[in-house]
Amino acid sequence: MVVEFEGKVHSFDGPTRVRDLLARLSLNSEAVIVVVNGVLATEDRMVKEGENVKIIKVVSGG
């Protein structure tokens, strides 16, 4: 599957859960939202081969 995060594209073998994807990218689930095929996904969502994942950073501020 293709995982897009901050302009970079990562490839992972599926199926895998969203929480495992975040762990592999060392991302804190509090700091991002995950969109699978254009729909918000919870951490227990299983992502299958061929699905598109976009991870969006939520933290901002200066």
Place this chain on the structure above:
Amino acid sequence: MKCRTCGKEAHVHIRAHNIALCGEHFLSFLEKRVSETIRKYRLIRPDERPVVCVSGGKDSLSLWYILHSLGFQVDGFHIHLGLGTYSDNSLSKVKAMADRLGRSVNIAFLEEILGLGIRELSRRLKRETCSLCGTIKRYLMNRVAMEKGYDVVVLGHNLDDEASALLGNLLYWKKEYLWKKNISLEAVEGHLAKKIKPLFLVSEKEMACYAFLREIDYITQECPFASGAKTLLYKDLLNRVEQESPGTKMRFVKGYLVQAERNGGERKNYFCEVCGYPSYVERCLVCRIFERFGDGRSISFNTYPRPE
């Protein structure tokens, strides 16, 4: 994970509340919480006219949308800081939301007011940009309220903003700021407009989910000065704790509100002898800036859409 309300597939899991919801029920859950916060803390009274400060980011634009959905007649206020494409893009997001809601937005262009943007001003004054920016924003927010007849200035600060600021104040024991934060700051007649923060108890992640689900087009580009900011470090630290122990940020901020009630004491107000706005020195920094740059006596706030 199933939606607690309808049993369909959940799209948002709010660990701090131990609840999973589908998109539709998350939106109503969040809007209801903001509405309850406004009611519980009496943030906007029926006779008050609010203005929401919108940066173009997810929190302030979503807040404008929520307040509008809740039936409040709210205009926007935006400050164009003169930071090139970052400022231009921010303004275009704000205008798009004004169009979407059918509301107007007051716009202050720093380059029009002072003849230079925040970066150059910071360089010329040899002052740290973020602190200077905060001072100017507070001044202009107060001024637009006073001059345009708004009773309440609405800010989009969320739970994570408040928790990180609180952590920073505690780490450095900034007693002068420590007990000043609150969900609402009452007006001082002729000097200070009332300020409120309806998202005080809503997390940054919840706001991002809300913006996504409502298809709110916000600026994702960070402020050029945000890189390396301590706020981001504190947010990261707090999120690491939150991940291990959900609800910590909420308990931290709610606990603070209780402590502030006990320890805050009576607020002592000091005012600038020139503009009359809050200041700890005789002439506030902004009035001193106006002596060197621009003319502070008359500021023209642009309006979008232009009045017919």
